[in-house]
Amino acid sequence: MTKQVEKVDRVIIRFAGDSGDGMQLTGDRFTSETAAFGNDLSTLPDFPAEIRAPAGTLPGVSAFQLHFADHDILTPGDAPDVLVAMNPAALKANLKDVPRGGTVIVNTDEFTPRALTKVGYAADPLEDGSLDGYKVHRVALTTQTVKVLEGFDISRKDAERAKNMYSLGLLSWLYHRPTDATVAFLEKKFAKKPTIAAANVAAFRAGWNYGETTEDFVVSYEVAPAPMPKGTYRNIHGNLALAYGLIAAGHQSGLPLFLGAYPITPASDILHELSKHKNHGVRTFQAEDEIAGIGAALGASFGGALGVTTTSGPGIALKGETIGLAVSLELPLVICDIQRGGPSTGLPTKTEQSDLLLAMFGRNGEAPVPIVAPRSPADCFDAALEAVRIAVTYRTPVFLLSDGYLANGSEPWHIPDVADLPEIAPNFAAGPNKVLEDGSEEFWPFLRDPETLARPWAIPGTAGLEHRIGGIEKQDGTGNISYDPANHDLMVRTRAAKVAGIDIPDLEVDDPSGEAKILVLGWGSTYGPIQAACRQVRRGGQRVAHAHLRHLNPFPANLGRILKEYDRVLIPEMNLGQLSMLIRARYLVDAVGYNQVRGLPFKAAELAEVIKNLIASDAVGDSARAGV
Amino acid sequence: MTKQVEKVDRVIIRFAGDSGDGMQLTGDRFTSETAAFGNDLSTLPDFPAEIRAPAGTLPGVSAFQLHFADHDILTPGDAPDVLVAMNPAALKANLKDVPRGGTVIVNTDEFTPRALTKVGYAADPLEDGSLDGYKVHRVALTTQTVKVLEGFDISRKDAERAKNMYSLGLLSWLYHRPTDATVAFLEKKFAKKPTIAAANVAAFRAGWNYGETTEDFVVSYEVAPAPMPKGTYRNIHGNLALAYGLIAAGHQSGLPLFLGAYPITPASDILHELSKHKNHGVRTFQAEDEIAGIGAALGASFGGALGVTTTSGPGIALKGETIGLAVSLELPLVICDIQRGGPSTGLPTKTEQSDLLLAMFGRNGEAPVPIVAPRSPADCFDAALEAVRIAVTYRTPVFLLSDGYLANGSEPWHIPDVADLPEIAPNFAAGPNKVLEDGSEEFWPFLRDPETLARPWAIPGTAGLEHRIGGIEKQDGTGNISYDPANHDLMVRTRAAKVAGIDIPDLEVDDPSGEAKILVLGWGSTYGPIQAACRQVRRGGQRVAHAHLRHLNPFPANLGRILKEYDRVLIPEMNLGQLSMLIRARYLVDAVGYNQVRGLPFKAAELAEVIKNLIASDAVGDSARAGV
Amino acid sequence: MPELLKLTTKDFKTDQEVRWCPGCGDYAVLAAVQGFMPSLGIAREDIVFVSGIGCSSRFPYYMNTYGMHSIHGRAPAIATGLAASRPDLSVWVVTGDGDALSIGGNHLIHALRRNVNLKILLFNNRIYGLTKGQYSPTSEQGKITKSTPYGSLDAPFNPVSLALGAEATFVARSIDSDRKHLTSVLQAAAEHQGTALIEIYQNCNIFNDGAFEKLKDNGVRDRHLIRLEHGQPISFGAEDERYGIVRMPDATLKAVPLEQAGDSVLIHDAHAPEPDLAFALSRLPDPATLSPTPIGVFRDVTRPTYDRLMADQLDDAARKLGSGKLAELLTGSDTWTIS
Amino acid sequence: MPELLKLTTKDFKTDQEVRWCPGCGDYAVLAAVQGFMPSLGIAREDIVFVSGIGCSSRFPYYMNTYGMHSIHGRAPAIATGLAASRPDLSVWVVTGDGDALSIGGNHLIHALRRNVNLKILLFNNRIYGLTKGQYSPTSEQGKITKSTPYGSLDAPFNPVSLALGAEATFVARSIDSDRKHLTSVLQAAAEHQGTALIEIYQNCNIFNDGAFEKLKDNGVRDRHLIRLEHGQPISFGAEDERYGIVRMPDATLKAVPLEQAGDSVLIHDAHAPEPDLAFALSRLPDPATLSPTPIGVFRDVTRPTYDRLMADQLDDAARKLGSGKLAELLTGSDTWTIS
Ligand SMILES: Cc1ncc(C[n+]2csc(CCOP(=O)(O)OP(=O)(O)O)c2C)c(N)n1
Ligand SMILES: Cc1ncc(C[n+]2csc(CCOP(=O)(O)OP(=O)(O)O)c2C)c(N)n1
Ligand code: SF4
Ligand code: SF4
Ligand SMILES: [Mg+2]
Ligand SMILES: [Mg+2]
Numbered sequence A, B: 001m002t003k004q005v006e007k008v009d010r011v012i013i014r015f016a017g018d019s020g021d022g023m024q025l026t027g028d029r030f031t032s033e034t035a036a037f038g039n040d041l042s043t044l045p046d047f048p049a050e051i052r053a054p055a056g057t058l059p060g061v062s063a064f065q066l067h068f069a070d071h072d073i074l075t076p077g078d079a080p081d082v083l084v085a086m087n088p089a090a091l092k093a094n095l096k097d098v099p100r101g102g103t104v105i106v107n108t109d110e111f112t113p114r115a116l117t118k119v120g121y122a123a124d125p126l127e128d129g130s131l132d133g134y135k136v137h138r139v140a141l142t143t144q145t146v147k148v149l150e151g152f153d154i155s156r157k158d159a160e161r162a163k164n165m166y167s168l169g170l171l172s173w174l175y176h177r178p179t180d181a182t183v184a185f186l187e188k189k190f191a192k193k194p195t196i197a198a199a200n201v202a203a204f205r206a207g208w209n210y211g212e213t214t215e216d217f218v219v220s221y222e223v224a225p226a227p228m229p230k231g232t233y234r235n236i237h238g239n240l241a242l243a244y245g246l247i248a249a250g251h252q253s254g255l256p257l258f259l260g261a262y263p264i265t266p267a268s269d270i271l272h273e274l275s276k277h278k279n280h281g282v283r284t285f286q287a288e289d290e291i292a293g294i295g296a297a298l299g300a301s302f303g304g305a306l307g308v309t310t311t312s313g314p315g316i317a318l319k320g321e322t323i324g325l326a327v328s329l330e331l332p333l334v335i336c337d338i339q340r341g342g343p344s345t346g347l348p349t350k351t352e353q354s355d356l357l358l359a360m361f362g363r364n365g366e367a368p369v370p371i372v373a374p375r376s377p378a379d380c381f382d383a384a385l386e387a388v389r390i391a392v393t394y395r396t397p398v399f400l401l402s403d404g405y406l407a408n409g410s411e412p413w414h415i416p417d418v419a420d421l422p423e424i425a426p427n428f429a430a431g432p433n434k435v436l437e438d439g440s441e442e443f444w445p446f447l448r449d450p451e452t453l454a455r456p457w458a459i460p461g462t463a464g465l466e467h468r469i470g471g472i473e474k475q476d477g478t479g480n481i482s483y484d485p486a487n488h489d490l491m492v493r494t495r496a497a498k499v500a501g502i503d504i505p506d507l508e509v510d511d512p513s514g515e516a517k518i519l520v521l522g523w524g525s526t527y528g529p530i531q532a533a534c535r536q537v538r539r540g541g542q543r544v545a546h547a548h549l550r551h552l553n554p555f556p557a558n559l560g561r562i563l564k565e566y567d568r569v570l571i572p573e574m575n576l577g578q579l580s581m582l583i584r585a586r587y588l589v590d591a592v593g594y595n596q597v598r599g600l601p602f603k604a605a606e607l608a609e610v611i612k613n614l615i616a617s618d619a620v621g622d623s624a625r626a627g628v
Numbered sequence C, D: 001m002p003e004l005l006k007l008t009t010k011d012f013k014t015d016q017e018v019r020w021c022p023g024c025g026d027y028a029v030l031a032a033v034q035g036f037m038p039s040l041g042i043a044r045e046d047i048v049f050v051s052g053i054g055c056s057s058r059f060p061y062y063m064n065t066y067g068m069h070s071i072h073g074r075a076p077a078i079a080t081g082l083a084a085s086r087p088d089l090s091v092w093v094v095t096g097d098g099d100a101l102s103i104g105g106n107h108l109i110h111a112l113r114r115n116v117n118l119k120i121l122l123f124n125n126r127i128y129g130l131t132k133g134q135y136s137p138t139s140e141q142g143k144i145t146k147s148t149p150y151g152s153l154d155a156p157f158n159p160v161s162l163a164l165g166a167e168a169t170f171v172a173r174s175i176d177s178d179r180k181h182l183t184s185v186l187q188a189a190a191e192h193q194g195t196a197l198i199e200i201y202q203n204c205n206i207f208n209d210g211a212f213e214k215l216k217d218n219g220v221r222d223r224h225l226i227r228l229e230h231g232q233p234i235s236f237g238a239e240d241e242r243y244g245i246v247r248m249p250d251a252t253l254k255a256v257p258l259e260q261a262g263d264s265v266l267i268h269d270a271h272a273p274e275p276d277l278a279f280a281l282s283r284l285p286d287p288a289t290l291s292p293t294p295i296g297v298f299r300d301v302t303r304p305t306y307d308r309l310m311a312d313q314l315d316d317a318a319r320k321l322g323s324g325k326l327a328e329l330l331t332g333s334d335t336w337t338i339s
Helices: A023-037 A088-097 A113-118 A141-148 A156-161 A163-174 A180-189 A194-213 A238-253 A268-274 A290-302 A313-329 A356-361 A379-394 A404-408 A485-500 A524-539 A559-564 A578-587 A604-627 B023-037 B088-097 B113-118 B141-148 B156-161 B163-174 B180-189 B194-213 B238-253 B268-274 B290-302 B313-329 B356-361 B379-394 B404-408 B485-500 B524-539 B559-564 B578-587 B604-627 C026-040 C056-062 C075-085 C097-103 C105-114 C159-165 C179-191 C258-264 C276-282 C306-321 C326-331 D026-040 D056-062 D075-085 D097-103 D105-114 D159-165 D179-191 D258-264 D276-282 D306-321 D326-331
Strands: A004-007 A010-018 A040-046 A061-069 A082-085 A103-107 A135-139 A219-222 A231-237 A257-261 A283-286 A306-311 A333-339 A397-403 A410-414 A468-470 A518-523 A545-549 A551-553 A568-573 A592-595 B004-007 B010-018 B040-046 B061-069 B082-085 B103-107 B135-139 B219-222 B231-237 B257-261 B283-286 B306-311 B333-339 B397-403 B410-414 B468-470 B518-523 B545-549 B551-553 B568-573 B592-595 C047-051 C066-069 C090-096 C118-124 C170-175 C196-201 C225-227 C235-238 C241-247 C253-257 C293-300 C335-338 D047-051 D066-069 D090-096 D118-124 D170-175 D196-201 D225-227 D235-238 D241-247 D253-257 D293-300 D335-338
Touching (some): A010 A023, A023 A163, A023 A180, A023 A231, A061 A088, A082 A088, A088 A113, A141 A163, A141 A194, A156 A163, A156 A194, A163 A180, A163 A194, A163 A219, A180 A194, A231 A238, A238 A257, A238 A306, A238 A333, A238 A397, A238 A404, A257 A290, A257 D075, A268 A283, A283 A290, A283 D306, A290 A306, A290 A313, A290 A333, A290 D066, A290 D075, A290 D105, A306 A313, A306 A379, A313 A333, A313 A397, A313 A468, A333 A379, A356 A551, A356 A578, A356 B356, A379 A397, A397 A524, A404 A524, A468 D056, A518 A524, A518 A559, A518 A578, A518 A604, A524 A568, A524 A604, A559 A578, A568 A578, A578 B578, A592 A604, B010 B023, B010 B088, B010 B163, B023 B040, B023 B061, B023 B163, B023 B180, B023 B231, B023 C335, B040 B404, B082 B088, B088 B103, B103 B163, B141 B156, B141 B194, B163 B180, B163 B219, B180 B194, B231 B238, B238 B268, B238 B306, B238 B333, B238 B397, B238 B404, B238 C326, B257 B268, B257 C075, B268 B283, B283 B290, B283 C075, B283 C306, B290 B306, B290 B333, B290 C066, B290 C075, B306 B379, B313 B333, B313 B356, B313 B397, B313 B468, B333 B379, B333 B404, B356 B397, B356 B551, B356 B578, B379 B397, B397 B404, B397 B524, B404 B524, B468 C056, B518 B559, B524 B568, B524 B604, B559 B578, B568 B578, B592 B604, C026 C056, C026 C179, C047 C056, C047 C075, C056 C090, C075 C090, C075 C118, C075 C306, C090 C097, C097 C118, C097 C159, C105 C118, C105 C159, C159 C170, C159 C196, C159 C276, C159 D159, C170 C179, C179 C196, C179 C293, C241 C258, C253 C258, C276 C293, C276 D276, D026 D056, D026 D118, D047 D056, D047 D075, D056 D066, D056 D090, D075 D090, D075 D105, D075 D118, D075 D306, D097 D105, D097 D159, D105 D159, D159 D170, D159 D196, D159 D276, D159 D293, D170 D179, D179 D196, D179 D293, D225 D235, D235 D258, D241 D258, D253 D258
Parallel strands (some): A004 A219, A010 A082, A082 A103, A103 A135, A306 A333, A333 A397, A468 D066, A518 A545, A518 A568, A568 A592, B004 B219, B010 B082, B082 B103, B103 B135, B257 B283, B257 B306, B306 B333, B333 B397, B568 B592, C047 C090, C090 C118, C118 C196, C225 C293, D047 D066, D047 D090, D090 D118, D118 D196, D170 D196, D225 D293
Antiparallel strands (some): A010 A061, A040 A061, A231 A410, A231 D335, B040 B061, B231 C335, C170 C293, D170 D293, D235 D241
16 A cells, blocks of 8 residues: 655644653654654653552643654644544543644553543543544554564563554654664663563554554655754753753863752752763762752852752742852852742642742842843753853852753754853962052952952962851951941942843844834743744734843843833743733833743743734724824 | 039930940830830840950940930931940940030040050040040949949959949939839849849949039930820830730630741740740740741641741741742741841841842742731731731731841830730631532532632641641642642632732821822831931921831732822832832832941931932922923 | 541541552551551541651541641651640651651651650651652662762661661651551550651662562561560571570670570660660661661650640649730730820 | 971961850860861861851851851751862861751751761850850750740750761760860861761850859869770779779660779770760760760761762763763764754
């Protein structure tokens, strides 16, 4: 049978199954194949907080969404074109997101009466018309996999487990994915269990062959590689990019990297990654808690290391006192907050942007801290370098605000040339910096660089620069304890001025027509959805501008001017309006927020609607005003 | 010799000496005498962070300022009319605050060459003309005291120590203070050491007699009692009023009070006070740290107590995670932050208002907490009751933001009639609150009161209402764990709506003319200085309005309207503009801040200048505009 | 009381789906606790389970009593406030090795020295389960985990030694799968007045499977497990090869063949006023191999409980000063009146 | 080295005014430490003092070395990061009984089990000094303080027992006023590889005066103080009335008159691999009266230090994998190229 091949420009696939079904792995592999093929792509894993939530239940469903295209894309996609549902729970939890006309591939083996009842299906959705309007492929994935593996000396359980590879094979066939890398991957992963490796490879190949031979699939699809700038690429997750950014910053600054961290979802993977790279001089310290984690990092910074701590919201809520100490000591320190759903334990595996104001203000007293936020998984690399640059140059703790979506999402990354990375100069103090009236020389730990207002960083081991610093207010210059009212006022204002004066690039506005009346202002991981939404709006012939903040503190110098150039400013955030508040307070601009706190990234189409409505209402407003 | 008596309407006295000289005690006693006499008064203690800083040094100076008058006053006064300086360090540290023409009483015994050198006096200020223009009284306080006590069987050291009572006696004579209470006080304080008691009383009387007989003092002063509303009064410090407010709230609600606290300046005295009142059913728990302190309080609240925790900034920075849990659990809890100079350890014994944004935002996720702030020492009582009312009615943690100035400052307090105190109804859940479709009844811990949005508070021991709650997101109604995106969005917004909807009184504006163009908006302990400044401005014939926020979250409903009624809004704060930011963001009003971070309360005269300048600049602006 | 209440295991089950991995040792502990609860004779509404964060800390959701799933490491502090203000309740804390000994170490040791009336069940699986497999403060040195791909560096805590060093009045150890033993230890803890710490060896079959296999496997466990019983000689071993614990001249304890040991086999005294013996017993197992491991009650002594002492202070004050009158308090002694 | 450096006590003094109360025991400890430092033979720039918050924690300001006055309770954590990343430094922690055992208890016990190369000086005055006199975790039960006007309720920690329960490799105790003894213990701590805890009984003459008078007063101290010396019999007493420490049949230790004790007096073994004896010795004093109190080195054993193990892992990795190349790392193995 010769099969049809159809060319499409983009596809969104969602794999969904039980927590134990290996959906994350399947998704990862499909992503790797897709990356190797040269598509642009973006991914969104979505899994429960439990390690293995009870089999066959709705809370136990684990999903992985992948968007790939022959052109530059920005988000993991709003609605899947294809849903792979490994069991009734997966179908029930995900079907509502698939538009009518979409493709649904179900593992029929799992649609037993018991399994159906467990998730509250009164009737079998495969039979009762629930799937009318979808292109449904009924595949006995488990049975077929087990059958294929009959000859292998493995347990029935292991054979069943390989069904995810069978489905991966099928999907790989369906979208013409290259398969070599997956075979190599499986062989490496199960290197110690060659039979299991062989079985998985066999299942994978069988899935492919099933696509090739069964009449159920008559069309396969081609998504051409996306044109991308010349260079070498790899697919990268946000947490990995962040870890690499920190290691790169260590190289660029010549400072040994020291991570003090306590495990917490979704930040733990940075600890895991960094702990592998000891030959890069990276020290990782799994502390007894978050306070010890940042404390150790600060101690390491005092000793001349690049001190870093990684955590998520609940951990940040514990680190406030030590961050305040770092502000007072004026030592470099990078605090990575991989934001998740809050408040409290909240939604540990979901994404949110609700720690911005905590990062701004979560310390006693006036304790300003610069804030940097990456906009996409790969951008975590550059953002980490930027955070370190600021921390080291200005001797200050710096917040790096990533989130669960960036952490676990992935996209192609144009691997940078190491020669192009920024230099970061620690400029340790080497000698006295103050000549007294009597001509003698001293080291004053709080005598500042007049340009940056940074104080000297003198590390133990440097003879003659012995000094003592602490969290009590310090006399300007000498750093000695001082309770003097005027000195305190001066020091509070100087610390504020130092942060306010940090040298950061101007904000760039994406406004192709140059005539938009509405500016959409965002920060962090909403970049993809906002930019995609703006493109949609523009495709509809309307005009809208987009600016995305990398620096939340201080704001870029030109931000105020930009805001005034637009009639309306829309600020979409995955919180109740935290950036909005800062913008309104600072610039007295009547910015409107669009806020969702759903633990999920925005959908581009939804945002596009919001923008269009705003344009429409403004148009009405204009004509109304014109009519007066 | 008959002495002159002069009538004056107000006096500001500052006692200053070494940390070991007993200046705080002297000031306290003078305050008690003054209170008993019926003046209005306001006090400001100012002491170093060390227990006994080295004798004779500038950092070791401890001071106490008292303002008393025959009329209603609001602040401890800007500049002392009388400075009592027990040694050269005290003179050097305080003389600059005394206006020329003021009175300076010095203990000449301490002006030895060594002591002078120690504080950097090249020449003796008593001799070199430094005191020209002041009314100087040179008294050999130490010698005279020791001489008086020659007949007592006490050590020379103890005799010397009594010099503070000698000076108190002298000042008591100078201002016609009643002395009986001080004698009684000394007898009680040294009840176990009657010789010491007798010696102190003798020194006190000798000081009085010295005033009566010496020619150095020819005038004494009378400050008539202030007309105050009928009633019984006592002098009260802010921390004591706060502690009483909490105990009163326990009585009014019928809830046993449970304090979980870790000592910290300037909050510790609340723990000390509450630990005395076990017969009021008050439990105090000195925890191992601030986290355990609030944790225990929250645990007690879960059990049906009125859980309270008291601390200062560094402690708040540690409590964020648990406050977030309390927000998520929706349990009553009162968090008292006695603000001090920050960041970090900062200035532990000085005052500041720089934890407002920490209180607003210092938690991960969207975790709104109501905030109440007292405006004067005595007002801490009412503010505490209000905080408890909100906490119990709305099942929420509430911040009570006092500060070091309120904590240690004192003023007359019109003791309330217990019958007039507000009722606080815990309304514990007693039975099921949900009828299921099948008619059966259940208890749903997150089914809300439609009016207040408060959830039911069912305490252990109530049969049939067993339930489990936690920090993971909860399903609306049932309170079961829920990862559902729409439910999370709903819960986040509901918690926000609950706090936003708290029933609080409208803001009152003090604008006697009703025609002011400038509004001064304040919060917390700046009430006194701002109100005093406004009165000064008005006495000068100009108009200015003053409004003072007790509720910082939510804001009073009429605040937006009020702000729009004035041309200019001035917000003085002892921080870099924290309320300003909230006001600007919320109401888009171009409020201007007047900010000082000096660890000291504002001076009324300084604020009056600021207001006058603003009026002048606006007038110029007006005429400039008019000229166009 | 138990008769009157007529509660059964089922009464302690909730309608919430249990969300641990299939095969997790937590199930067995849950079953044991639910099975044990009715024997307490305490009404469900008078029992509270407070937990921190971790797989084990999901426990309260499955107990049909009052319960709070709090935040990481803080359960002992929260429960202290509850128990100290409500001495009428039976308060249980559920925690993990990370929750109790890493982030929560300080609250744990302070609860122990205070002797608040809390029963603390420490599920020790020697790993962080919920965060997917990092080493914990009880993991053996050199452990390869996600966060220590080259092996962990730090010596583990021995929870029993730590508790004894922290002035604990009751310390015991049991094993998830040994329901009978676990139940007997729960019983002893419930009867104890004050803070009781029970370390429960719990298998995490996903991230640290078989950590206690030696102590559980029918075939070999007798060679590694010492069952402490008050008043009984301390001995163990397979039938063919039994050992007694004796004190060596250098004052440490050692397992020697029974026949050699003779009369010198130590008698276990859980009620010894001093924790010396209990501490020495806690040092017996090799931290890497866990052999030989004593289980049972190491120490169980009486000291007034914190909540009782606190209540007594309140009662005393009320008795001596009279129940506090608000008006009197507010008025104080130093007033003046304007009329 | 010491010869080359030629440092003197004066070299370790700073120009900052010492701000403790006149008569405070902290002065004596400062003098002892400043006097001891030159003998270390370490250059001033290679020494760091890290402290928390409390009266005692002002210490670093007075040492002319590198120093950090950090925040309450966190010094062991901060110093751990410093020592782990800079094994070339000599890192000292100064802390109080509140700082180390109340808010900082967890960091302390974890530092001990990790065996980072830190020397921890715990100034125990059995009170909170800086916050003006609340009871501390080492205050005797029933103590009347500002926060406990009716007496404190909780049993105190015994810092030595706690440290031993936390796997400490070096634990010692000394007294502020006994400069010679304190110096000898500082010496032993400095020589120890890993975390060394020295509890120093320190008089707070303002809020807890005379807390250790019995152990300091020339006339009576010999009756209450046991001076531990490795390899020596454990005995004490006034000249007329000397006691030896013997092990009782019930395994606890007891002081009995020397003549009765005879040969059975225990010989102190600070290097015993197991902490059993050290722990038993730590239990000797009555928590209320502190008699009899052993001072000296309880335990001093060798275990690889955390910082060394960490450095070794880095060196090993570099040796095996070569020093990390950034470009290689960023490229990884799974790339594609657009040309
Ligand atoms: C403040 C905070 N830090 C970190 C975490 C992440 N976290 C959750 S559970 C856990 C450790 C779990 O280990 P354990 O206590 O041994 O429990 P187990 O899962 O093994 O039962 C960690 C680090 C958190 N939820 N909160
Ligand atoms: C986070 C925090 N909590 C509380 C305090 C207040 N505080 C400062 S020192 C101290 C305790 C002092 O006692 P200790 O450690 O025994 O030292 P000492 O003053 O007795 O030397 C406390 C509670 C603080 N500075 N920071
Ligand atoms: S991860 Fe381990 S401890 Fe957690 S539920 Fe699964 S098996 Fe149990
Ligand atoms: S309060 Fe006590 S510990 Fe603090 S300096 Fe004074 S005497 Fe020393
Ligand atoms: Mg565990
Ligand atoms: Mg102390």
